[in-house]
Amino acid sequence: MATPSLPPNFEWGFATAAYQIEGAVAEDGRGPSIWDTFTHLTPTRTKGANGDVACDHYHRYEEDLELLKRYGAKAYRFSIAWSRIVPLGGRDDPVNEAGIAFYNKLIDGLLEKGITPWVTLYHWDLPQGIENRYGGWLDVEESQRDFERYARVCFERFGDRVKNWITLNEPWIQSIFGYATGGNAPGRSSTNPQSTAGNTPTEPWIAGKAQIMSHARSVAAYNKDFRPTQNGQIGISLNGDFYEPWDADDDRDKEAAERRMEFHIGWFANPILAPANRAPFLVGSLKQDYPKVMRDQLGDRLPPFTPADFAILNSAETDFYGMNYYTSQFAHHRTSPPSENDYIGNLDELQEDKNGVSVGAESGIHWLRSCPGMFRKHLSRVYRLYGKPIYITENGCPCPGEDKMTRAESVEDAYRIKYFEDHLDAIGGATGDGADVRGYFAWSLMDNLEWSDGYGPRFGVTFTDYDTLERTPKKSALLLQKMLAERGVDING
Numbered sequence: 001m002a003t004p005s006l007p008p009n010f011e012w013g014f015a016t017a018a019y020q021i022e023g024a025v026a027e028d029g030r031g032p033s034i035w036d037t038f039t040h041l042t043p044t045r046t047k048g049a050n051g052d053v054a055c056d057h058y059h060r061y062e063e064d065l066e067l068l069k070r071y072g073a074k075a076y077r078f079s080i081a082w083s084r085i086v087p088l089g090g091r092d093d094p095v096n097e098a099g100i101a102f103y104n105k106l107i108d109g110l111l112e113k114g115i116t117p118w119v120t121l122y123h124w125d126l127p128q129g130i131e132n133r134y135g136g137w138l139d140v141e142e143s144q145r146d147f148e149r150y151a152r153v154c155f156e157r158f159g160d161r162v163k164n165w166i167t168l169n170e171p172w173i174q175s176i177f178g179y180a181t182g183g184n185a186p187g188r189s190s191t192n193p194q195s196t197a198g199n200t201p202t203e204p205w206i207a208g209k210a211q212i213m214s215h216a217r218s219v220a221a222y223n224k225d226f227r228p229t230q231n232g233q234i235g236i237s238l239n240g241d242f243y244e245p246w247d248a249d250d251d252r253d254k255e256a257a258e259r260r261m262e263f264h265i266g267w268f269a270n271p272i273l274a275p276a277n278r279a280p281f282l283v284g285s286l287k288q289d290y291p292k293v294m295r296d297q298l299g300d301r302l303p304p305f306t307p308a309d310f311a312i313l314n315s316a317e318t319d320f321y322g323m324n325y326y327t328s329q330f331a332h333h334r335t336s337p338p339s340e341n342d343y344i345g346n347l348d349e350l351q352e353d354k355n356g357v358s359v360g361a362e363s364g365i366h367w368l369r370s371c372p373g374m375f376r377k378h379l380s381r382v383y384r385l386y387g388k389p390i391y392i393t394e395n396g397c398p399c400p401g402e403d404k405m406t407r408a409e410s411v412e413d414a415y416r417i418k419y420f421e422d423h424l425d426a427i428g429g430a431t432g433d434g435a436d437v438r439g440y441f442a443w444s445l446m447d448n449l450e451w452s453d454g455y456g457p458r459f460g461v462t463f464t465d466y467d468t469l470e471r472t473p474k475k476s477a478l479l480l481q482k483m484l485a486e487r488g489v490d491i492n493g
C-alpha cells in the first residue's frame, strides 16, 4: 500500500480527442477539418490511416460513458470538433445545431453518471473552411477572431454545465509538426520532401502567435461575459518534456537543457501565464514576451506582440496550467550556429546521457521512455516558473510491443500499470515539494487514431478492436481507481 500523498479531492479520469475517436466525419452537418484533408492525401502521410470511422465514438458514446462509469472516473476530458459546431469555421458562418446536440447528449450523459466534463475546444482539427479562406493559423488576425467566436458559442451553449475549459491542446505540436516538420496537418514544411508548400524558418512561429492570441481572446471573453454567471475555470494544455544535461558537469549542456524547455514551454507560457518568480538567470526576459533565448536565436522571425496584443494578453487571466507529460530527454549543446530550420534551441536531444545511461525504460513507441523522477522535477519547475495550479491533462504510454499484440496480450498491461503508479508517485512527491497539482487524466480512454502514426500505437486503457470496434478494458483501466484510493484520493467523492 502506497503512502497517502494526493489530496482527497484530487480530480482524475481519462482523456480523448475528437478526431482520434469520433468518426462520423460527414454526418449531421460536420464540416471537414485539416485532418480529414491530411489523412486522405496521396501518397499517404498517416500510414494509410484516417479518422473516417476511428473508434466510432459518435455512435457508441453511450457505451463509452459506461466504460468511464465502470472505471470509476470522476472526470472525463474530451475535445469538441470545431467543424461540428461551425462547419465552415468563420465568425460569420452558421452554427450547426446537430453538432451542438451531439455534445449536449455527451455532456448530459456524463453528468447523469456523476462524471465531470473537462472540455478542450481545439485539439488540432481546424475547420478546412478557414484553412481554405485565409490559410488558417497563418493569418494571426483572422484566426484569433474566428476562434473567439467559436469559443463563445461553446461557452454560451455548454457553459451552464461545463465548468472546466481547456482552450488549446499542445500549440507546440500544432505549430511545429503542422508547419516545421510537416508531419501533422496541415502538413506544411520546407524541409519535408512530402510537403508541397510551407516555410519552416517562419511559419511555425506565426502559427504559434495565432494560437497564443486565440487562447487569450477566448479567455478574455470567458472572464468578461461568462465567468460571472457560470463560475468555471479555464486553462490551456501544453506539452513539453523535462530535460537534463547530457553531460552533468558541462555548463553548456545545463544551459541547453533549460533552453530546450524554454523553446517547448516558455514560448507559450511566457505570454499566456505571466511568469511569477522566474529562475534567476532568466530575470532578463521581458514579462510576458517570448523567452529571451528564443528571441536571441530567432530574431524577428518570432512575430512580436504589439501594444494592442499585450492589452489582450494582459486582460486574459488563465486559471490553470494543463500539463501533457509523457517523457524526458537529455540535452547536448551544439557549438555550430543554429540553422534557420532549428526549432529546439540548437542542441541535440538524446535518450542516453554521456555515460550511456538511459533516461528511462523503453515503451512501445520510440519517443517515449518512462521517466517519473524527471516528471517530479518537471512539475516543480513548471510550478516555480508559472505559479498556476497544475492539472495533468495527459499522461500515458503504449506497452513495449503492444502494437503487435492480440487483445488477450494487450489487456495484460503490466508496463502501463507500473507507468501510472510511478507517475502518480511523482505527483505525490512534487506535491510534497510544494507544487500545487490538482488532477490527473490518463491518456487515453481507449486505443485510437495516433495521428500520423495511424492505428499502430495503443495508448488506451481500453483495447479497441478496429475490425469489430469492440472495446475491452485492459487491467490498468480497472486499477487506476485503486491506485488513487491507495494514495489518499476520496474515490467516492
Ligand code: PNW
Residues within 6 Å of the ligand: 017, 020, 169, 170, 173, 239, 324, 326, 367, 394, 443, 450, 451, 459
Ligand atoms: C499528444 N512527441 O501528442 C496528443 O495530445 C495526443 O492527441 C496524442 O495521442 C498523445 O500525445 C500521444 O502521442 C503528442 O513526439 C504527440 O513527443 C507526439 C509527441 C508528444 C505528444
